[in-house]
Every structure is written in C-alpha cells, then in structure tokens.
Amino acid sequence: MKHLLKMADLSRDEIMDILNLADQLKYERAHGIAHRRLEGKTLGMIFQKSSTRTRVSFETGMYQLGGQALFLSNRDLQIGRGEPVEDTARVLSRYLDGIMIRTFEQAEVEALAKYGSIPVINGLTDYCHPCQVLADLMTIREYKGQFDGLKMTYIGDGNNMANSLIVGGLTVGMDVAIACPDGYRPDPAVLEFTKAYGDKFTLTSSPTEAAVDADVIFTDVWASMGQEDEAEQRRKAFVGFQVNDEIMAVAHKDAMVQHCLPAHRGEEITAEVFEAHADEIFDEAENRLHAQKAVIVKLLS
Ligand code: CP
Ligand code: NVA
Numbered sequence: 001m002k003h004l005l006k007m008a009d010l011s012r013d014e015i016m017d018i019l020n021l022a023d024q025l026k027y028e029r030a031h032g033i034a035h036r037r038l039e040g041k042t043l044g045m046i047f048q049k050s051s052t053r054t055r056v057s058f059e060t061g062m063y064q065l066g067g068q069a070l071f072l073s074n075r076d077l078q079i080g081r082g083e084p085v086e087d088t089a090r091v092l093s094r095y096l097d098g099i100m101i102r103t104f105e106q107a108e109v110e111a112l113a114k115y116g117s118i119p120v121i122n123g124l125t126d127y128c129h130p131c132q133v134l135a136d137l138m139t140i141r142e143y144k145g146q147f148d149g150l151k152m153t154y155i156g157d158g159n160n161m162a163n164s165l166i167v168g169g170l171t172v173g174m175d176v177a178i179a180c181p182d183g184y185r186p187d188p189a190v191l192e193f194t195k196a197y198g199d200k201f202t203l204t205s206s207p208t209e210a211a212v213d214a215d216v217i218f219t220d221v222w223a224s225m226g227q228e229d230e231a232e233q234r235r236k237a238f239v240g241f242q243v244n245d246e247i248m249a250v251a252h253k254d255a256m257v258q259h260c261l262p263a264h265r266g267e268e269i270t271a272e273v274f275e276a277h278a279d280e281i282f283d284e285a286e287n288r289l290h291a292q293k294a295v296i297v298k299l300l301s
Contacts, residue, residue, distance in 0.1 A: 003113045003120045004295055006106070006128045007167035008193060015172055019138050022287070022294035029064065029290070036066025041097040041300050043067065045123070048074040048103040049225045053261065054123045054131065057289040058100055058296075065293060067300070070096070089116035098300045104226055119299035121292075126160060126226065127187060132260045133164040134295065135287040137172060140216055142287075143256055143280065147172040153214035153251070155179045155207045156241050156268050157234075158186035161220040161260055166190050170197045177202045179210035181237050207241055214251040218258045219243045219268040235267070243269045256280045 001014055010018075028035050043062050047055065055071065062069040074080040079088050085108050092099055093116040101109055101120065106127035113120040122130055137147075144150055152169045154162050158180040166186060169176040170193075178186065182205055185191070194201040204210050211217060222238040223231040243257060257269075257277035265271040274281065 001298060004130055004299065005109055005113055005120065005122050007130045007133055007164045007171065010130075010171065012171050012173070015134070015137065015168070018134055018291065018294045018298060019141060021297060022134070022138050022290040023142075025293045025297070026287075026290040035064070037297050037301050038062065038065040038067035038097075041065075041067035042095070043069045043098045043100060043296060043300070044072055044092055044096040045069055046072045046074070046077065046079070046099065046101040046103070047123075048080075048101075049124065051102060051123070053285055053288050054100075054102060057292055058123070061289055061293040061296060065297065067097075085111045086115040088112070089114075093117040098296060121295060121299065124160060126224070128164045128167075129160045129260065130164055130168075131288065131292055131295065132161065133168040134291040136165065136218070136258055136260070136284060137168055138287045138291050139258065139280065139284040140256065142283065144215060147174050150215040151175040151177065151213055152216045152218065153177045153179070153210045154218040154220075155210060155243055155247065156219045156238065157184050157222055157224070159184075159220060159224050161218070162186045163190045165218055166201070167193055170194065170201060174216075175200045175202075177204070177210040177214070179204050179207040179241065181205060181241060184234075184237060207247060208250055211247045212250045214255050216256045216258060217243055217247065217251055220260055221262070221264055222267055238268070241268065243273050245270070245272065248273060258284050261285055 045058055059069040089112045098119045100123045102123035104126050106125045109122045152174045154165050163186050166176050222234045259281050
C-alpha cells in the first residue's frame with residue numbers, strides 16, 4: 001500500500017492488517033504504552049473543507065506517534081490562489097513524509113499522488129471517505145466480533161459515505177443494502193464494483209426494505225459539504241429516508257447504528273435513535289484516531 005486514495009485500493013487482507021494494527025494501537029494507548037513509531041516524521045494536512053474529527057484525530061495521532069502534523073488550510077496555501085496541484089505535490093514532497101488532503105474533486109487527490117513522491121491519504125472528497133470507513137469497520141468488528149454473515153444497511157444520500165461503505169462492506173464480506181431516492185444513487189463506478197458481488201449487494205428506494213434484518217444501520221447528512229445551496233431541495237427529496245423507530249423495528253433486535261457525524265437530528269436520524277445508539281456512534285468517532293494512526297504507521301514508517 002503506497003497511498004490511501006479510495007477504499008477500492010485496499011484488498012480484504014490489507015483492510016484486516018490496518019484494523020489489527022488499529023486495535024493494537026488502541027490497546028497500547030489505553031494501557032499507557034508509548035508507541036512513538038513516527039519520530040521525526042511530518043504529515044501535512046490540506047483542508048479545503050471544514051473538519052472537526054479528521055483534523056483533530058490526525059493531528060493528535062501524529063503527536064502520539066512521536067511525529068508532528070501541519071494544518072494547511074486552503075486560505076493559507078498558494079493552492080487556494082491557483083498554484084497547480086501538480087506543483088504543490090512536488091514541493092511538499094521535498095519537505096514532508098506524507099500528505100492528508102480533504103477536498104472536493106477526487107481527481108485532485110489522485111493528481112497529488114501522481115505528481116508527488118510521498119504517501120497521500122484521502123481525508124474526504126465528494127467521491128469517498130476511506131478514513132471514516134476504516135474506523136466504521138473497526139467499530140463494527142469491536143461490537144460484532146467478525147464481518148461474515150452481517151448485513152450492513154445505509155439509508156440516505158448516495159454520497160461519499162455511501163460509496164466508501166459499499167466498497168468497504170462488500171470487500172470485508174458483509175451483505176450491503178442501500179436505500180436512496182432515485183436521482184441520489186451511489187457513483188456509477190461504485191455500482192460497477194458491486195456487480196462482482198451478486199446478490200450480496202442490493203439497491204432500493206425503500207428504506208424499510210433495506211433495513212430488514214440489518215445488523216448495522218448507517219446514515220449520513222442529506223446535504224454534504226459543498227451542497228449547501230441544494231439543502232432545501234434535498235430536504236424534500238429525502239423525506240422518508242430517516243433512521244427512526246420504524247426502521248429500527250424491522251432491523252435485528254441488537255442492530256447497531258453508525259453515523260460519521262456531524263448529524264442533523266430530525267433529518268436523516270431522529271434524536272431518539274441517535275441517543276439510544278450514542279455509545280456506538282461516539283466509539284465510531286473515537287476509532288477515527290486509532291484507525292488513522294494505523295494508516296499513517298503503515299504508510300509513513
Ligand atoms: N466524520 C468526519 O469526517 O468528520 P469531520 O468532518 O469533522 O472531519
Ligand atoms: N457526506 C458528508 C460527510 C461528512 C463527514 C460530507 O461530505 O459533508
């Protein structure tokens with residue numbers, strides 16, 4: 001593994017390796033065992049969109065591993081004034097040991113990896129969110145023990161989260177059911193990917209149908225970063241695509257709920273379901289730290 005650009009870059013074995021290392025780093029952290037595996041290393045973090053979890057978990061993670069992180073906002077970098085990503089990649093490669101980038105276009109992340117000579121980590125694009133999904137898989141395995149035989153359901157927008165959950169969930173062996181309104185389906189490349197998995201993947205416009213017998217239920221915001229102008233139109237299009245008591249009633253009795261956060265209570269999830277599953281959701285948020293530490297140890301050391 002040279003970069004983490006999207007989930008489809010990872011094999012099942014590579015995902016398991018990352019999750020095993022993440023579990024070990026979480027254990028070491030909980031038991032006060034120092035793990036300064038990235039002493040002297042620097043991770044640059046380019047943010048062209050807002051972030052709470054990604055920024056703080058990468059920065060803290062680098063610090064705990066003995067290295068340091070540089071927060072590089074779009075406002076401060078010349079990239080924000082039009083310097084080409086190809087040049088930025090070659091310059092930053094001379095200073096840093098790795099780059100994490102959160103941006104709009106997936107092509108920008110791919111260009112950074114192509115022109116640079118250091119590992120690139122995708123911290124979210126409009127297309128995908130692999131760091132989040134590694135933390136999600138880690139959390140599911142913590143709660144359920146394994147992936148085989150589990151059904152993962154995602155209800156809502158066929159966005160970056162849906163795209164990465166589909167690929168990640170199928171790769172580790174889960175059944176994946178997605179419910180999206182027509183017109184808000186996952187990316188065509190992801191739907192192409194699912195073809196190799198036959199009836200382990202289902203796509204429907206009925207949230208209830210997707211939730212039947214689910215072991216894990218995911219949702220995400222109806223309007224992602226960059227889609228603020230469409231928020232009103234999306235609020236109408238997504239009526240009924242909410243994780244609520246009726247959805248939970250058809251899932252397994254012990255079904256988990258996951259949300260990458262930030263959450264909009266009363267839109268994609270009710271406050272009741274959110275609070276009933278808050279422990280699982282905040283364990284998921286915590287696992288961003290451990291899963292990403294595993295990724296940077298694998299890529300930077
Ligand atoms: N889930 C997630 O990526 O959160 P942030 O936008 O706060 O980084
Ligand atoms: N789909 C959301 C995820 C935020 C972590 C967004 O892109 O804004």
